[in-house]
Amino acid sequence: MQPEPIDTEPSPACYLCGQPGDVLHSRLTDRLFGAPGEWTLKQCRSPNCGLVWLDPRPTAADIGKAYQTYYTHDHGGHRQLTRAARIVRGILHPLSVILLGLRRERRRYKRIYLDKTLPGRLLEVGCGNGKRLARMQKSGWQVAGQEVDPLAADQVRQKYGIAVHLGPLETMDTAGPYDAIIMSHVIEHVHDPLAMLQTCHRLLKKDGVIVLLTPNTASYGHRTFGADWRGLEPPRHLHLFNQQTLTQLAEKAGFGSVQAWTTPVGAYGIGQSSRSAAELTDTAQLDTGRITVRDVLRGFRFQVAASVRYLFDKNSGEECVLIAKKIS
Template structure:
């Protein structure tokens, strides 16, 4: 952390006020049915702490036995979303997140190039753009394309100030969709959909924005990959409590088709984020000790707290390289080892009134 002791003390006071009544107030009531298919045959998939920031609380992911959709239940409410996102992508977490994004240039290039066999983008809207790192890289591959970013946070304005995007839209995508209709022939959502309260509403918003023949590119974690099965709650892509939904690839394909979007291509290995074992080891070690200076800890750090943290860092010296070695040697041999996937879908041309999708006569709705 680069904050001063005085700043950390002020943040600690603010966080402790938020936590005075515990963390239960950050959760909605548990729902009895699957938000994807409506089935009531649910089972607990795993419980997890906040491995990223180590804020207090325990979070449950449930799995639908019928459609296999995985979702946070009970889910964070509006206050919980504000609390657990605070200082994650901005504030205390801004510099580390920026550094992480700066290392993903090759992945960004792969996302942008996925469209090359199918279309030449004229105007591209990146939803959940953050600080615009993807658009900044994609501009080098598509120099004639204009790029816009949309995000709830202030980072989208910073992205425009840097010149990494041409236009900035701040707010909720479903709320803004009607003002963006047919302005963009490509919409992308990279590791965005799993964060949303209502992913179907986000897909519907994309379908409204895109013109006929436009493309939607989605990249999300794959909850059915080998790392998720082997590492359990220590798999890096569960990202609790920020990830509210996790999508088996078949479910996402069905949702796209139901909203008039046909599947053009699917990529698994090229979407792989890597480092499952390394990050799993890091999460395991974080259960021993976290940075005691974090302002949401219950008291100012003591000598004992610092000693525990130092001991955890010493344990990390052999554990993290071992995890990295497993990622390099063992992980590529596992079936379905990619921890993410991409889907490119196209919006079907509008059908003439009175015809079905195959061109046969269709009676009007009465």
């Protein structure tokens, strides 16, 4: 049975500065979760911007069709590891963290860079399976989540006993104020990211902080894999950022003390998943949906290459990190 087509709407101009865009990648398909359609990504022509966006894009009413087989639940991804791949990854992953000097960065990443912040009230926007919230709760934070997926929200409540608001963030009218709001790989999914950050600003206490992670369009992975880069993920990623555009967005939303940087800590997953359609067909991955030893080794090699590149180019990390403060 063919999936139902996704209704689209034009998005010809840059969301941040209104400039026209040039085609960056065309005829993209969803190789991860099988959403229908072919998609085009454009990049802003302005040298002071560089935002990347989907044009045309799914309408707000129809974008749910792109998530029908999406992972937000217990398992860490759509594809599962073979037994041999699990053994190899269990050996190589901790070894690579130590040898590449990523142990401290990985600890900070897991606590979403709030490791030096005194615990208080924390909200995670798009909390998914709740693992991060549970980790932050163990670190002393009073946590709550927001989620639009009812299955994910129910799972977090049942598994961890954490309160989750089901529905759009802007419907949290009586919530807050929070000391910290976090979101990991959420901002790229929304039609109006500025409105989302403005809502976060409203929900924060004065001097409260927002921390967000999102794919970095200036990353080594994007330069290496091009249209096959895992971070593109059409048609779910509507806007894609770099340090410059992410900073501009936060400042437009009213935040101050904005800091942005990149991190290579997630390069393993990017290397494992950034494969062309030809590679997928050659290795029968489209049929089996399994992560093999070959995939694990690919991810390990890319983690090494990306980490070495990062030593000389701090803008090359696979993810942008932003921390900003509500100053008024």
